[in-house]
Structures are given as C-alpha cells and as structure tokens.
Amino acid sequence: MPTDQPNGRTRFAIVGTGARAEMFARAIATEHAATAELVALADVNQIRMDTHNRHLVALGAPAVATYPAEEFRAMLARERVDVVLVTSVDRTHDEYIVAALEAGRDVITEKPMTVDLPRCKRILETAARTGRHVTVAFNYRYNPVHEKVRELLAAGTIGEVGSVHFEWLLDVRHGADYFRRWHREKANSGGLLVHKSTHHFDLVNWWLGARPETVYAQGRLFLYGAEAGARHGYARDYDRAYASPAADDDPFAIHLATSPSLRELYLEAESLDGYHRDRNVFAPGVTIEDDLAVLVRYDTGATMSYHLTAYAPWEGYRVMFNGSAGRLELEVVESDHVSLASPAGEHGYQNLLVRPYWRPPYEVDISGHAREGHGGADARLTTVLFGRDRHAVDPLGRAATERDGAASLLTGLAANLSLESGLPVHAADLLDLS
Ligand SMILES: NC(=O)c1ccc[n+]([C@@H]2O[C@H](COP(=O)([O-])OP(=O)(O)OC[C@H]3O[C@@H](n4cnc5c(N)ncnc54)[C@H](O)[C@@H]3O)[C@@H](O)[C@H]2O)c1
Structure with missing residues (x-):
C-alpha cells in the first residue's frame, strides 16, 4: 500500500465502526503509529463513531474526523485517504469497496468480501478496471498454527493431499451471537456458509493451493429460531x-x-x-442455518467433507488431511465448555499430529502459540497491513487479494445455491477465476 504523504505514514479511514473496527483502530493508533495514521471514520451511527474517538483519545491518539456513511466519497477526498478499511455490516462491503476503488484508493476489507455473486463480480470487475488493490483481512491465515499446516503440506510431509475432513464447532455462546443480531438474516450476512465459513474455505484453498469445482450442501436451522x-x-x-x-x-x-x-x-x-445487539435467538425472523454439511471437489482432484455446527457445547475445530504419504491431523479446542459462571474455568489446547505411513505418529511442536486475538493472528495481520513489514516478502503467500476473497466465497455461495436446489453446483461455472 504505497503512500505519497509527506510524513511517510499511510492515511487510513475506517467505514463501519462496530466491535471489529476497534481492533484495527487500536493497532494503527498504538503499535503502528510510526507508519500508519487513522484520519477518519464513517458509519450510519454518530454515537458509535464518538465512542471510537473517546477510545482513541484514551490511547493517547488524536480524535479523528467523523462522517455520515452517505458522505463516504467526500471523506476520501477531503481527508486525503490512501487506504479504506471496510468493517461494516457484510451486506454493505461491496458498496464501499467499489466506491473506494473508483476513487483510486486501495481497500482492506473484512471477511466476507461480500454476500452474493452479483456483488462479488462487481468488485472483481472494478478492481481489474481500476488497477487498485483489495486485500481481504483473512486473519486466520496469520495464525501460526495455520501457517505451520501450510508449511508442512507445501513441504510434502504427507505427500499429495487426496482429501480433507474439516469440522468447525461454534459453541452456544459465540455461535448464538450470530442469531442475536444482523447476521440472523441471510440478506445481511449470506448465512454462516458465507459469513463464517469463508474463513475455513479460504484456509483450505490456501492450504491446498486449490479452487473449488463442485459443491453440494445440506443444512437447516436446527436449534435456534x-x-x-x-x-x-x-x-x-x-x-x-x-x-x-x-x-x-x-x-x-x-x-x-x-x-x-x-x-x-x-x-x-x-x-x-434501532440496532438491537441482543435479540432473542429464538425470536422469529431467523433466515440462516445453524447446522451445515458441505461436500466439495477441488480442481486438484482433492475432496473435502465439511461440517459447521453453531450450537456446540465446546468451541474449536478438527481438520484432517489424508495424503499419499500419511495423514496430518489438527485439533484446536478454543474452550472445552461454556461456563455461565466464569469463562476463566474454560480450558483450551491444540495438537498437530503427523501420521506417516509405517512409522509412529509424531507431534509437531506448536506450544507457546497464543490463543488470544484469534490465536495471535490479529497482531500478526496488523503488523503486515500497517507496519514496516508490509512490503516484506511473504513466502507463505498469506496476503489475500480480491481473487482469494472471491475464491473463498465461491464454496459458500455455491453451497447456498445447493441448499436451495438440493443439487450439486458446478462452482467453477459461477465465477471465472482463471
Ligand atoms: N476476521 C474476524 O475475525 C472478524 C471478527 C469480527 C468481525 N469481523 C467482520 O467485521 C465486520 C463488522 O463486524 P462487527 O462484529 O464489528 O459488527 P458490528 O455490528 O459491531 O459493527 C457493524 C458496524 O457497521 C455499521 N453499519 C451498518 N450499516 C452501515 C452502512 N450502510 N454503512 C456504514 N456502516 C454501517 C454499524 O452501524 C456498525 O457500527 C463484519 O464484516 C464481520 O464479518 C471479522
């Protein structure tokens, strides 16, 4: 993200000033103040922007200009914004990504890049036409454990990957959260196969160096609603x-x-x-699923069986790779139960195991990796986005472009179509990513 600002600092603006924006604002205002500068906020809610400004001042940073969302374009010009950070409601991402690209700015967007195919195509077309860059903030790629998986697979530790078995569990606290607010409507979030699984599908694309070809899904609203x-x-x-x-x-x-x-x-x-963050998860109006099974065939020939459960008693995931020279198994327990009394009583752990042919299994040392901030990923991501490392070589290819954002969406969007039709969907026909 080049900058021609006289002080050498890249000028950032944030659109969508909810909880996620806080992480980015804090990182710019503190660890990365030498290389980055937050210059403006935009949102539909002035009170929330004012809250962010109070937090900035408490961190010792100056308060920044605030703009109603409809003055987004004027903000870009008036505040001489270099890069826009999009952390608004998913349904609105495309609007700001496209407007910023058209105005000659680069964009960093939260996942999911957008919520449907027409919006996704518009982003890809605008990026190609303007030559500007979109980075999708796939923080999970920056989790050191996930980097280790990528390294092991790329080094051929288990040979060629034939298939993946991936289970992700959201517990009855975190999982329930998607049913309390805007995510509960598919039009806002694309459902969990888009909003949440975009992370997981991106990881698999990145781990395997693959694109989804055929997708079949079944799912329903089993517990909430x-x-x-x-x-x-x-x-x-x-x-x-x-x-x-x-x-x-x-x-x-x-x-x-x-x-x-x-x-x-x-x-x-x-x-x-009128944004109520605390809706009853059993109140009417939920249009997303909470239990989803997906079968994918990739262009490498590998297959994946994937399950997302949003009402589990514990939170974490298990992913297994079957290869031509053995098997790689990752288990991450973020919290072993939900404690209504005190989260301090909840425990987590993680294991990464290689099971070669004809030899005993061995553990890969991943001890010492942080569990906070998405496994330490948020801090590592912001260092690359805002810090001096941002032009450094990235041998693991962690930086995700709009094409990676689209490729990760492709599995979820195809799966949503499969849910509607009950039939397998040829994902590669939906979006040309060649
Ligand atoms: N990568 C991660 O780990 C991670 C974690 C949390 C959230 N996120 C992403 O961050 C984004 C924000 O999530 P959140 O939890 O902060 O949500 P939130 O509800 O706390 O914040 C959303 C903000 O968007 C604003 N908004 C609504 N409509 C708008 C519009 N038309 N124009 C501009 N702003 C508008 C709201 O007023 C609110 O301030 C989502 O896309 C979510 O997927 C990513």
Whole structure:
C-alpha cells in the first residue's frame, strides 16, 4: 500500500465502526503509529463513531474526523485517504469497496468480501478496471498454527493431499451471537456458509493451493429460531434481552447493560438506528442455518467433507488431511465448555499430529502459540497491513487479494445455491477465476 504523504505514514479511514473496527483502530493508533495514521471514520451511527474517538483519545491518539456513511466519497477526498478499511455490516462491503476503488484508493476489507455473486463480480470487475488493490483481512491465515499446516503440506510431509475432513464447532455462546443480531438474516450476512465459513474455505484453498469445482450442501436451522426453540423447549417469550425479565435466566441471552464495552458501543447508540445487539435467538425472523454439511471437489482432484455446527457445547475445530504419504491431523479446542459462571474455568489446547505411513505418529511442536486475538493472528495481520513489514516478502503467500476473497466465497455461495436446489453446483461455472 504505497503512500505519497509527506510524513511517510499511510492515511487510513475506517467505514463501519462496530466491535471489529476497534481492533484495527487500536493497532494503527498504538503499535503502528510510526507508519500508519487513522484520519477518519464513517458509519450510519454518530454515537458509535464518538465512542471510537473517546477510545482513541484514551490511547493517547488524536480524535479523528467523523462522517455520515452517505458522505463516504467526500471523506476520501477531503481527508486525503490512501487506504479504506471496510468493517461494516457484510451486506454493505461491496458498496464501499467499489466506491473506494473508483476513487483510486486501495481497500482492506473484512471477511466476507461480500454476500452474493452479483456483488462479488462487481468488485472483481472494478478492481481489474481500476488497477487498485483489495486485500481481504483473512486473519486466520496469520495464525501460526495455520501457517505451520501450510508449511508442512507445501513441504510434502504427507505427500499429495487426496482429501480433507474439516469440522468447525461454534459453541452456544459465540455461535448464538450470530442469531442475536444482523447476521440472523441471510440478506445481511449470506448465512454462516458465507459469513463464517469463508474463513475455513479460504484456509483450505490456501492450504491446498486449490479452487473449488463442485459443491453440494445440506443444512437447516436446527436449534435456534422460533420453531426449533419451541421444539427443544428453550424458547422464551421476549424480543430482545434488555429490560426483558424473561431473559434474566436465559442461558442464550446476552446482557448489554452488564458489559461497559457493549453498553457504550451498542445500548447507548441504539436510539439513532434501532440496532438491537441482543435479540432473542429464538425470536422469529431467523433466515440462516445453524447446522451445515458441505461436500466439495477441488480442481486438484482433492475432496473435502465439511461440517459447521453453531450450537456446540465446546468451541474449536478438527481438520484432517489424508495424503499419499500419511495423514496430518489438527485439533484446536478454543474452550472445552461454556461456563455461565466464569469463562476463566474454560480450558483450551491444540495438537498437530503427523501420521506417516509405517512409522509412529509424531507431534509437531506448536506450544507457546497464543490463543488470544484469534490465536495471535490479529497482531500478526496488523503488523503486515500497517507496519514496516508490509512490503516484506511473504513466502507463505498469506496476503489475500480480491481473487482469494472471491475464491473463498465461491464454496459458500455455491453451497447456498445447493441448499436451495438440493443439487450439486458446478462452482467453477459461477465465477471465472482463471
Ligand atoms: N476476521 C474476524 O475475525 C472478524 C471478527 C469480527 C468481525 N469481523 C467482520 O467485521 C465486520 C463488522 O463486524 P462487527 O462484529 O464489528 O459488527 P458490528 O455490528 O459491531 O459493527 C457493524 C458496524 O457497521 C455499521 N453499519 C451498518 N450499516 C452501515 C452502512 N450502510 N454503512 C456504514 N456502516 C454501517 C454499524 O452501524 C456498525 O457500527 C463484519 O464484516 C464481520 O464479518 C471479522
């Protein structure tokens, strides 16, 4: 991301100033203040932008200019923005990516790059035409454990990969969160196969150096939502938790008033836009699935069986690679249960095991890797995006372009089409990434 600013610092603006934006704003204002500068914020909610500015000042950084979302283009010119960071609601990403590219700016966007095929095609076409760059902030690639998997596979440790078996579990705290707010509507998030699995499908594309060819999916809303909630006996009669006595003892509820950060970012901001961050996960209106099975065939010939569960008792994942010289198995337990009393009682661990043919299995040493900030990935990602390392050689090819963003979406978007038709979808026909 080159800059011609006289002070040598790249000028960033953030659009969409919710929880995720805080991580980027803090990284720019603190560790990377020598090379990066946050100059403006844009959002539909002025109160949330003001909260970010208070946090910046508390970090010792200056408050920055704030703009209503509809003045995004004017902001780019007036604030001489070099690079736009897109951390808004998924459905709106394309609008800001395309506007920034058209204005000659580079973009870093949160995942998913967008939520449907027409929007995805528009981003690809605009990037190709303008010659500007889109980086998709796939932080999971920067998790040292995931880097290790990539290294081992690229080194041929288990030979050629024939197939992948991948299971991802979101627990009844984190998984439930997608059913409390805007993600619960497919039009906003693309559903979990897009919003969440874009990370996982990107990892597999990157690990295997492959693109999805054929995708088949089955899924449903099994635990959350009005009908399932009543069927399983979990449903309570309220719309949002705040000021609802029925939510007081609901283990699926989130209580905004008890958390200072949730209170100021959401509860105290909702008078402006009616954004309720604490909807009842069993209230009507959920249009996404919580249990998803996907079968993929890649252009390398490898296949993947994948399962996403958003109502698990523990959080983490298992991914197994079957190769022509053995098998690689990664197990990550982020937390072994959800404690309603104290998250401090929850435990996690991770194992990476190589099982060669005709030899005993051996563990790959991944001890000492952080579990916070998405396994230490957020800090490593922001160092590359904002720090002096940003022009360094990236031998693992972790930086993700708009084409990688599109390739990761392709599996989820094809899977969504398969859910609708009940038939396998030839993903390669949906989007030309050749
Ligand atoms: N990579 C990761 O690990 C990770 C983690 C969390 C979130 N995310 C991504 O970050 C993004 C934001 O997620 P979040 O959890 O911060 O959500 P959030 O709900 O906390 O914030 C979303 C923000 O977008 C704003 N917004 C809504 N409509 C807008 C519009 N039309 N124009 C501009 N702004 C608008 C909202 O006012 C809000 O401030 C999502 O795309 C999500 O997928 C990524």
